[in-house]
Amino acid sequence: MAGAGGGGNDVQWCFSQVKGAIDDDVAEADIISTVEFNHSGELLATGDKGGRVVIFQQDTENKSQPQCRSEYNVYSTFQSHEPEFDYLKSLEIEEKINKIRWLPQKNAAQFLLSTNDKTIKLWKISERDKRPEGYNLKEEDGRCRDSTTITTLRVPVFRPMDLMVEASPRRVFANAHTYHINSISVNSDNETYLSADDLRINLWHLEITDRSFNIVDIKPANMEELTEVITAAEFHPHQCNTFVYSSSKGTIRMCDMRASALCDKHSKLFEEPEDPSNRSFFSEIISSISDVKFSHSGRYMMTRDYLSVKIWDLNMENRPVETYQVHEYLRSKLCSLYENDCIFDKFECCWNGNDSVVMTGSYNNFFRMLDRTQRRDVTLEASRESSKPRQVLKPRRVCAGGKRKKDEISVDSLDFNKKILHTAWHPQENIIAVATTNNLYIFQEKVN
């Protein structure tokens, strides 16, 4: 059903566009570090390791005709964060954009929050398509006119100009985090937002930059006793008093800000007991949660750990209601993945518009679509080879062992340098954005 944002395996996905450099030599600054649609889906923002934000806008001219494909074109590019140096600690602060979150649109301008490890910034993106002309005291190029030459008065008028999109930093929220920021989340009240680092979560008001409230602090008195860190945090989509945060131990805590000022005590603790038969040297690493996302409905939340995706019902704390294996064939490879650091990759996950399908990335530029209603899953690939216009993506299969069938790829042939960590799903339509290392792929549902 077009427009419902649904569809899992009934949907056939087609290549639509790819953004980014073609050559294999990837500049580190171009590595995409976050992808996010805005609330209408008209805008798609990416952040990269070089501290830049690129915003694409959906071409709406042909939207009235469902047959036509809408394309995303560059709308605005700006440098959000620069590298900094903390002289006190002799530390360099990376300019890499860790997260982007859009604010709901209130007026003509668009607002987004972008953050690196230490500082969050509120950016205003506004359009200018006309400019005043006919000033009395200055020339068109800005030079001042000699007042002795002015003999008449005229009223300046607005004249159309080429569309210009301007991004300006409206707020800078700095110096509130000792550790590295991993999440930001805008509250449903549209006034506040939270930012989370490894040990603390702060609550901000969007208008106030010189103060924030610390609402979660898990730093132990003695750092020797540290056993877990915060890995992600998010506000509930409708309840402005509720948020969750996930930990490196595989637990999720839900907190109610009405209960107390400091939400160290959770109101709910979501945890699934570990399967002892799966115990290994790396059990702690693979149980660390890399992402947590509420469903649009607010009834469920999804967590991603290294090998699986879990769907939790907010009313049931002792186990998830659904568990999906993303790439179970990697379980026997954990040692090599530890050696090459891949085991520390932080995969994200996302819901489709009606919460029926979830998506997450994997290696070899594979990504997985997990259909909750039909209990089916498919593996697709983002590659230049499958990038002909409107080319339908073919499901991929990984052969875990034994005889490899035709069209299957064996685990040992997987390219672990090609990882899809960041994906986003249009809030209303079957349009997805999938980030490979330095390219952004946009896929759409096949239409006749």
Add this chain to the structure above:
Amino acid sequence: ITAECAVDAQSLISISLRKIHNSRTQRGGIKLHKNLLVSYVLRNARQVYMNEKYAEIYRMQQYEEVMTVCNEIQELDPLDVVSGGAAADECEDAGVAEQQQCCAGGMAGGQASLCGAQPCSLPSAPEEACKTSETLFYRSCCAEPYPPPPPSPCDFSPAHCNKTTVLDLDTHVVTTVENGCLHQDCCCTPLQPCSSPSSKKRKVSDYSGCGYYAPELEDVSVDPAPCKRAKLEDCCSDCLVDLDTANISNLISIFGSGFSGLVSRQADFEQAFNGQFCSKQALASLGAWTRAIVAF
């Protein structure tokens, strides 16, 4: 812990330490989350490693009882090589095997803990001492810096032979790491006995060596003798063949600075690394997951 891809605990320890070390110079500062996860792998690997060592020690203790019997047989008739030969040969072979393993590297061989404190028959005369039959165990030449060992064909003065002994306070297991260089020489000539005026009791909680020990250890009677830090590094770099030698001093410094060393300022880390790691304070703040004393 399920076995996977033939990984052994020791290589994981080595890899993990390398990661922690590298994280210090990574752009953006030390990543707390990643280092915490690496420390879990370290802890898991260490547990497996210690379990293996326990098993090894248990096996060696049983073996040692056999060897003690051999020794006693030997003492009954020290000059009678022929009569005690059969038993002695067995013992000697085993002894050679053991000492070779000893020399291969303290931690790697897993036998090193026994090297330091084996009772050794005292040769009555140097010539006799060099007889094959007399050599049952290779006695660590630097077991006792004081008093100096009696003269013997192989001169194992403390100055030449250094040893690093590590005692784990959690498990009370002693690991001795010998200076591979000279020790190798010793080992290559298995006929050379080493002797010591007093044989130390083969008590697990004992350790011998020169250097520093934590105040908690009450029952150890040893005279610490200061050794230069440079020697420590020599020791380590020579003998720990299986572990990444460049990281051994890091191992000690990391253990010494505990987990908090990972998140403290870079300056603290430098301090820990540059020589403070043997201070009482540093050692007293060891993380719960490992407590090691370095004697050097």
